[in-house]
Amino acid sequence: MATGHANGTIQCPLAVPESIRAQVIQTYDLAGYRDSGGLDDLAAYAAELCRTEVALVSLVEEARQSFLAAVGFDRPETHRDTSFCAYAMLGDEPVMVVPDARADARFADMSLVAGDPHIRFYAGARLISREGVPLGAICVISGTPRPEGLTDFQRRGLEILATAVMGRLQDRRAQLEHVQTVEESKARVADSEQRFRTLADTMPQMVWSTLPDGFHDYYNARWYDFTGMPDGSTDGEAWNGMFHHDDQERAWTRWRHSLATGEPYQIEYRLRHRDGTYRWVLGRALPIRDADGHITRWFGTCTDIHEQKLALEEREIVSQELSHRIKNIFAVISGLIAFAARSHPGFGGIASDLRDRITALGRAHDFVRPHSPQSQPKARQDSLHGLLGDLFEPYRGDEQMPRITVAGDDVPVDDRSATPLALLFHELATNAAKYGALSVLTGSVILTVQRNGEMVSLRWQESGGPKLHTAPERAGFGSQLVELSAVRQLGGKVRRDWERDGLVVTIEVPLAAFSRPPGTGPCR
Template structure:
């Protein structure tokens, strides 16, 4: 596996790698001068925000190391040359994009990929001097794979890379340095104004001091009128306190800011907007600036709400179907009294399935169960409610709660309904003193569900396997991919069901 370039390898512009390295090293004294340069930091801050990436670097590749003149979101100021992605990027003619470094043979075993830094996505613009000398790269890095960059992000990175080269070439005098900074800020504003999103930035304490043209175009406010905390006045009154709370939390903790709220449009209507911001930090981790965006998501929000209403209506109709089937079974049993017992068992099973469906189905804010809908304990509590005594709880659910989903709710409902029904007929719930305990135990990726009966009549293992026992085995082994064991102890039945976490929740 190759993690470093051969010094004999020819490159496209006629330079050999060893020649390029020596040429890049000529300006080593300038590298020290430009470390942590404020103008370069502005560029890496904006590159990270533009590409929504946690890390952005201006990297100069030398003979044995790569030095970061500016870095956003990264603590080290340099790394060995043999691990450098930028050593490859600087030799190209355009942006080098690595969608997933673990799948790229050049970088799959690179310590920056396999180690603590965990690089997965990389995009670097070559930094080539006016003389054609490869110097390094302006790059953005993410710890999760990506498909690539948008055309707008590519264009923005090229503009920012040109600013970096201007800064490098104009670093010898303070006058030129000030001109470069002004030019960089001007390019920043032009780039921000051309973005489809509303762009804003704040001081470390959250004071808003910049908005792009799109913000003023959308809100219809006068330039400067929303500086400071004036932005909150154009939020919907019902969203203002919530937005302040989320923003204060981000300022206090340094965590990325994200919230959906209604923003007043210039026509006076309120439109749903997604607000995001990333903190820019210095080498000590202190926040130096926040850069954020606002994206109009009004149509997507309305469509999502419509889909939720439709899902709730369909689910409600399915719930009614359970009730209709249960009624049909009862009606049929009246015409055939000899099947009353079978019909009653079937009706109870259908009712149990209905309760399981009602627990996991989409709900409105008013109908949503108190328990988390992905909670095994919540499902069991709802399922056992008809078996509980009016005086005291006789079925106790304990242990570590486990996540479930709509796929596992049905077999779980059938399994535990069958156990509860049998306990009511023959076991611990058939008298006034018995009780049942259900305990869930998590062991790594495996789940153990233990059903224990106490205080009931003495039990004996049946001579033959009935339909109920077959249903329990079908639910546990075939539908959940687990196994079930019965212990017919004299003092009470004990059933152990072993399944995997993946069988209970796709998450």
Template structure:
């Protein structure tokens, strides 16, 4: 009988694999029997939870493809060999880590990186038989770049890779498989007790039946005292009901569990903690266990709150600057009556800038605007508020909503303030019944904004370009990189503004 895999032969790059003999050996051994093996699936579930990644795989590299004996967070059962990261990982002496695949010349053009999957982070522990044959890798994947693995995560991945090899080496012996699973569970518990995080596990109904040593060290409670539902009593009273509701939602839907709460430490201090959990499922998709962690984030939480307070204070002072500038303009106008009309226009523009800043600035729960502070519809609604009568809207914003930020809010505010001001003086808002529609349409790489006035006084093209028109050009063309087209239709001014989507938001 041919062995599972043939011996590898060395060449200049290290160990290589005799594909022809190995393929025959795989066919005889029938690796199909190991596809989606429950014990291997538990290993990939644990590897994903341990490393905090959405995906983990047991990958065997064949002549034309790599096949996944177990997979967590991925639907595909195999991928082409030429796109395989594991081809490289299985020839390494230890875990191969790719922090950001877009910066690695080996993988930057890989379809798994450039395509829909968007792979960025990879870490793979080689699966090497005792006689030196390289089979594939146990790997974890993420769509976001990462610095690497912690020492505990790397240690755990090696332990789990050894468990995979144990399963592969004797998949036909039922008794040996049970022993391997039992030993694997023991390894899991040993590994969990060495982790810096608090680790816990529950039955499918949410009954907590396991905590690692770190939980008891942190909380100081006797072993077993928080089994069942006792864990909730360890939370701050103000967080208990919220945590219970989120946990019940995960139990009922199978959605991942994630929440921040204050956990009581052994000295009585409540510390901000990040709780996460993922369900482990059987071959039929039923949840057989929940595996979770608790991470102390108290210092990060306090630092974040301090940054938010500073940002709000700075933004409040900027808002006060706008008020001071408006006051100075008004003061100057009183001393120079000939400056009154110019001062009124200038104050209106400063007020528009202030509205734009106030919309996108950091807000507290009390000061946050009704619309999302990244919404173009929300910004225009705030900007047009002074032009809207109480008995109904005369400026209607319709169409697609897009994300904006502080970079684009200022030129957009100036642009539409000028249009609204001109409409008040000469166009649709110069009488009591004219209206304006602003139609927004998002295309592939640009945003079209159509300003259309109806029912106002007849308009004619100006003989020369005024400051307001120059300001519109400055905002749309120079600051946003767009284009402005005007149609001086006597029935109502039409303006089309095209803006590249890249100018609207940093994201």
């Protein structure tokens, strides 16, 4: 038998602490649930099934029991010390039956037994939460003892009604949990959005975002500060009107391409400043994708690069002017050599060779120097193949029978390697034109470039020229110049093989000698 406290609360041996039960009960939020009548039909059917005057759905808490549905009983709650259901929910059987409460020591002295409504018969099916925590019971009560208790059909029916009650309560709990989850999610989203906006507003760049279709729906404070436009006035497609007229179509085309392909967006354009001028900015955007790879949003930035752009343009102008003057110096030197040759006829052969070397250096410089869009070479300025093609132009011949062919790997070059490469291959081509394969119409040269890890092999192979019998007895100035360029300036090695069909020169040069690492060279 349970023991009582001074406040009348019955102390029952619970499977879980009352604090845990209270937390579980709270998840159902059942305050005022009786007024909704959500369980009245189940209570009415229990009374009809068991042929009793009273049927209740009780929720047993630490000090009281409240009724979520009631038939034939008008009190909304009672003290727990008068609760039959407090015992029923903790019983070993799904349904507890009390044939006559006056004959049961647990209940005989209860006020509801000794007094109104004079409970005699009780039967209750326990209500258990999904965690296994007892909550209360659905019960039937009568003022008349019932020695026979319940039939098997009634007992089973009461169990089914208990399951139905918990099903409805569980649905309510699930709805509440869903609402709570949604609210918590909204709160997290709102907090995340607030954090993002705060972060975006502190950035020096203009930040914007669009929907998957490209509709602009957000700009940070920096955008409005830069453009001077009212908040929201550039949403949708109005952003393009902020660009310089000459840049609008280009920006639209690039943006549509990114939207269609999902490729990152990057472009430089002129954006109208709040003072009415146009400033150069760099626009970038990346897509955000869901787990299935679908784009859910685009985030982008606009960075003011106007000062850098102007400085770069000024530097380009200065670089082009310096390069133009250097080119003029080459022309002046060639002119001086020609003038000296006319004054000293015996100097003519040497002058011609020297002038040709100066011309080769001029070609190399012209290839790697800064250019305007109008003077830009057709080949990439960092291409070894492009540089060699430019140097060999005087020896190329027709398309049906090229005299010099460049094949194999391409290697990046810059202004540091262009000069020794120009001298090196000018000497080889000149010697081939004077004495080797290019001295006859049927001769040709193949230059094969092969990259092997950190080394580059350049193989110059002549064929179809005069047959060779022995190597020259001594090396001329041209050979010394080849050694100077390849070994001293490029840090490589040179090997000559005087094969019968023509000269083969193999040059091994470190890859690092061709160009500087990115970001370490002079600006062009």
